[in-house]
Amino acid sequence: MTPQNADKAADLLVAARKQARQAQGLDGALIANTIDDAYAVNAAIARRNGGPSGWKIMAIVPSQREALKIDRPIAAPLFKSYMTESPAKFPAGTFIQPMLECEFDYVLGKDLPARSQPYTAEEVLAAVDILRPAIEVVDSRVGRGKPTPLMLSDCFANGFLVLGKVCKDWRGLDLLNQKISLKVDGREIATGSGNSIPGGGPVHALTTLANNQPPWAGGLKAGQVVTTGSCTGMPPLSNGKDVVADFGSLGDVRISFA
Numbered sequence: 001m002t003p004q005n006a007d008k009a010a011d012l013l014v015a016a017r018k019q020a021r022q023a024q025g026l027d028g029a030l031i032a033n034t035i036d037d038a039y040a041v042n043a044a045i046a047r048r049n050g051g052p053s054g055w056k057i058m059a060i061v062p063s064q065r066e067a068l069k070i071d072r073p074i075a076a077p078l079f080k081s082y083m084t085e086s087p088a089k090f091p092a093g094t095f096i097q098p099m100l101e102c103e104f105d106y107v108l109g110k111d112l113p114a115r116s117q118p119y120t121a122e123e124v125l126a127a128v129d130i131l132r133p134a135i136e137v138v139d140s141r142v143g144r145g146k147p148t149p150l151m152l153s154d155c156f157a158n159g160f161l162v163l164g165k166v167c168k169d170w171r172g173l174d175l176l177n178q179k180i181s182l183k184v185d186g187r188e189i190a191t192g193s194g195n196s197i198p199g200g201g202p203v204h205a206l207t208t209l210a211n212n213q214p215p216w217a218g219g220l221k222a223g224q225v226v227t228t229g230s231c232t233g234m235p236p237l238s239n240g241k242d243v244v245a246d247f248g249s250l251g252d253v254r255i256s257f258a
Contacts, residue, residue, distance in 0.1 A: 001037040005029050010044035013154055016141040017082075020096055023141045023154070031150060035074060038152035043216040045155065046077050052217065054078035054105075054225030056136070057209040058156055059148075061198040068148040073212040076156040078225060087254035088162045090137075095159050098237045098257070099138040101230035102180050102245045104194060104202045105163065106131055108226065112210050113219035119210040121203050128206070129222075131170035133180075133247035135162045135255060136227055138234060161227065164245075164253040173249075176201045180247050182232045184240030192231035202228035 001009075009030040016023040032038040046052050055075045059065045065072070109129025112119065139159030142150050151157060167173075175194035182190040194201040199208070205228035213220060220226070237243070243255040 001029070001032060001040050003040070006037075006040040006044045009041045009153060010048060013041070013141055014045060014048050020093055020139075021141070022096065022143065026142065032153035033147075034149055035070060035072070035152065038149040039214050039216055041153040042077055042155065042214065046079070049079040049081060052077035052224065053080040053083060054161070054227065055209055055217075055220070056156060056158060056227040057205050057212075057229065060205055060208050060229065064198060070148050073208050074148070074152055074156075075209055075212065075214050076152055076158060077214075077217075078155070078158055078161055078227070082158065083161045083163065083225070086162050086164045086252070087256065088160075089256045090160070090258065092258040095137060095139040096141070097139065098159060099234045100182060100232075100237055100243060101136040101138055101234050102182050102190070102192065102232040102247075102253075103134045103136055103227045103230055104131060104175055104178075105134040105161075106202070106206055106226045106228065108220060108222050108224050110222050111219055114213045114215075114217070119207060121207045124207045124210045125171075125203065131167045131173070131250075132225070133164035133245065133250045133253050134227065135243065135245050135253045136160075136230070137162065137255070161225065162253055162255055163225070164247065165251045167250055178248055178250065180231050180245060182235070183244045183246070184237065185242050190232035190235050192233070194231060196231045197229040205229050
């Protein structure tokens with residue numbers, strides 16, 4: 001994909017996200033057909049959003065990569081303008097077809113520059129400052145079930161990230177067995193724990209990102225948020241209004257949808 005076409009694709013995806021609609025005119029030479037194409041579009045989108053404020057990592061384990069028909073883990077940028085604190089309220093028309101992911105999010109306190117020697121889990125955790133429970137509202141502007149490069153170009157359907165309270169004393173927590181309950185209008189629709197994340201839980205996801213950074217990222221930066229994957233699947237929000245994700249001792253994350 002040429003730089004000019006990456007810019008055009010980025011403009012279409014940015015407009016679709018702002019207007020909560022499917023991207024129009026995204027076809028032909030503007031379609032990302034490879035991971036490198038998608039990263040070129042991501043970089044262009046990032047330039048329009050003040051640079052990445054975080055990352056979401058996908059395809060951590062071989063079975064996921066096989067399902068997505070790719071050969072490596074991939075990561076999509078998150079932006080400050082699409083992050084907010086719990087409790088969050090979203091007016092009608094904010095999303096197209098939202099789905100919910102309950103996650104453990106790490107916030108970096110130190111840079112992790114890209115390097116040829118793989119990072120160890122210990123090195124990566126030493127760069128983490130705080131932990132926050134979160135709900136990622138997933139919402140695609142290109143449609144569900146599309147080829148992976150196209151979905152990645154759309155920031156892999158990131159809609160909004162809603163962050164719970166700050167946890168500074170997280171190092172002694174057993175996140176693998178930290179139970180999570182997701183309720184909509186008081187009805188439990190999903191449960192899970194850190195053990196639900198393929199490959200070994202949140203720490204493995206974070207380490208995978210450190211060792212598979214998008215080439216355009218310029219390294220992982222202090223202050224960036226890293227989502228480590230859904231612990232509760234990705235249930236759709238069909239009719240509900242009030243969402244509560246209970247993370248036990250880490251508190252809860254709340255969203256109200258109009």
